[in-house]
Amino acid sequence: MTDMGQLIEPVIPGLRRYANALVRDPAEADDLVQDCLERAVTRWGQRRGDGDTRSWLYAILHNLAVNRWRSLRRRGVMAAIETVDPAFLSVAPAQEHGLARADVLRALDQLPDEYRAVILLVTVEGLSYAETARILGVPLGTVMSRLSRGRARLASAMAEDTPVRCHLRRIK
Amino acid sequence: MTGDRPISEDDLHAFLDGVLEESRRDAVRRYLDTHPEAQERFAAYREHGEALRNALAPVSDQPLPAELNLKALVERRRKTLAGRRQMAAAAAILCIGGLSGWMGREAVSPPARGIQALGREAVDNYVVYASDTRRPVELASDQRATLTRWVSDRLDTPVQPPDLEGAGYRFLGGRLVTTPNGPAALFIYEGAAAERLAVMMRPMEIEKNRSMSEQSYGALDGVTWSRDGLGFSVVAPRASTDLLPVAEDVRRQTPFS
Numbered sequence: 001m002t003d004m005g006q007l008i009e010p011v012i013p014g015l016r017r018y019a020n021a022l023v024r025d026p027a028e029a030d031d032l033v034q035d036c037l038e039r040a041v042t043r044w045g046q047r048r049g050d051g052d053t054r055s056w057l058y059a060i061l062h063n064l065a066v067n068r069w070r071s072l073r074r075r076g077v078m079a080a081i082e083t084v085d086p087a088f089l090s091v092a093p094a095q096e097h098g099l100a101r102a103d104v105l106r107a108l109d110q111l112p113d114e115y116r117a118v119i120l121l122v123t124v125e126g127l128s129y130a131e132t133a134r135i136l137g138v139p140l141g142t143v144m145s146r147l148s149r150g151r152a153r154l155a156s157a158m159a160e161d162t163p164v165r166c167h168l169r170r171i172k
Numbered sequence: 173m174t175g176d177r178p179i180s181e182d183d184l185h186a187f188l189d190g191v192l193e194e195s196r197r198d199a200v201r202r203y204l205d206t207h208p209e210a211q212e213r214f215a216a217y218r219e220h221g222e223a224l225r226n227a228l229a230p231v232s233d234q235p236l237p238a239e240l241n242l243k244a245l246v247e248r249r250r251k252t253l254a255g256r257r258q259m260a261a262a263a264a265i266l267c268i269g270g271l272s273g274w275m276g277r278e279a280v281s282p283p284a285r286g287i288q289a290l291g292r293e294a295v296d297n298y299v300v301y302a303s304d305t306r307r308p309v310e311l312a313s314d315q316r317a318t319l320t321r322w323v324s325d326r327l328d329t330p331v332q333p334p335d336l337e338g339a340g341y342r343f344l345g346g347r348l349v350t351t352p353n354g355p356a357a358l359f360i361y362e363g364a365a366a367e368r369l370a371v372m373m374r375p376m377e378i379e380k381n382r383s384m385s386e387q388s389y390g391a392l393d394g395v396t397w398s399r400d401g402l403g404f405s406v407v408a409p410r411a412s413t414d415l416l417p418v419a420e421d422v423r424r425q426t427p428f429s
Contacts, residue, residue: 017229030239067305151217154217155216155217
């Protein structure tokens with residue numbers, strides 16, 4: 001238990017962050033992380049090597065999230081950004097910052113799941129390309145091409161967002 | 173030598189993510205200096221990455237809620253199992269409702285019956301049952317004998333869950349499922365990273381002996397074949413594993429009688 005605790009516990013905040021970014025609903029995200037931890041605890045003996053604990057945990061979480069999306073999509077439930085607790089979008093509710101943060105998450109939400117996952121794992125969770133490939137169960141080359149396309153699409157989603165905001169300001 | 177390779181898109185991303193090998197970094201810097209388009213693009217990427225990290229930092233900085241306390245979680249797991257099972261039963265009933273609605277659509281035209289149809293049916297059942305995180309199976313692995321008897325009776329042919337431990341898949345359990353071609357047995361397995369794999373079997377009226385064929389539907393891959401009038405389909409998410417060796421493993425364990 002101590003060994004397991006020492007290896008798993010430091011990863012939990014990152015798992016929560018990834019889950020929140022993927023499902024965009026704090027309660028749903030914590031449910032996922034809880035499921036992930038339960039599985040990790042019950043299947044602790046089956047993981048491959050100690051160095052791998054972090055990516056193993058992310059892989060479990062990712063697979064659970066994919067399963068969940070599949071069933072959510074079938075029921076037609078989608079989390080809108082408006083339903084996200086503002087506490088999850090900004091620390092200090094400084095108006096400009098709040099807007100910018102909501103913007104980048106909204107732009108990310110417009111991307112296909114495969115691109116979102118790669119961008120989040122590499123950019124936010126700081127995982128290596130090889131770890132990301134293992135977590136997603138895809139070849140390294142696929143990670144690179146998704147990263148490249150994902151970043152390009154995020155940039156164009158951000159660019160499209162900006163004029164709208166200026167426009168709204170002018171009306172005010 | 174490595175410094176002479178032309179700069180690729182991958183190099184630029186690796187540079188941005190701080191993982192480019194030392195010997196290439198100067199070359200990338202020179203490239204960016206002389207390519208304002210790339211420089212601007214990657215400056216924007218860097219900014220977006222920072223914005224994402226800032227936007228999501230509050231989540232990881234928050235104190236952990238009690239339900240994510242690892243020690244408490246280990247303790248609580250046993251107690252909550254019973255309550256969860258009840259919730260799952262309700263969810264399963266909803267799933268059945270959804271499935272019969274879908275089946276109604278098929279009823280207007282005669283169903284396809286062959287291998288292709290079998291693959292499609294297996295995928296549909298995977299989507300409904302294997303992706304259920306709460307209660308994917310009706311009878312769990314500890315009731316293997318009961319499950320085997322039940323589905324064999326209903327299919328009117330001996331079937332049993334193949335052992336896929338060797339391929340890294342633990343048997344979770346199974347259930348009887350419905351297809352436009354009558355009942356089928358669905359066995360569900362789980363890999364080391366919680367990825368699900370399903371093996372479906374049903375009697376074949378046509379195409380009774382067909383060699384393996386691979387299919388893909390959306391994000392799922394399948395391998396489907398038939399032998400002595402029994403059809404098999406193995407389904408898993410794309411690229412989670414190479415399905416052919418798993419399918420071979422299943423085939424080696426047949427016939428069951």
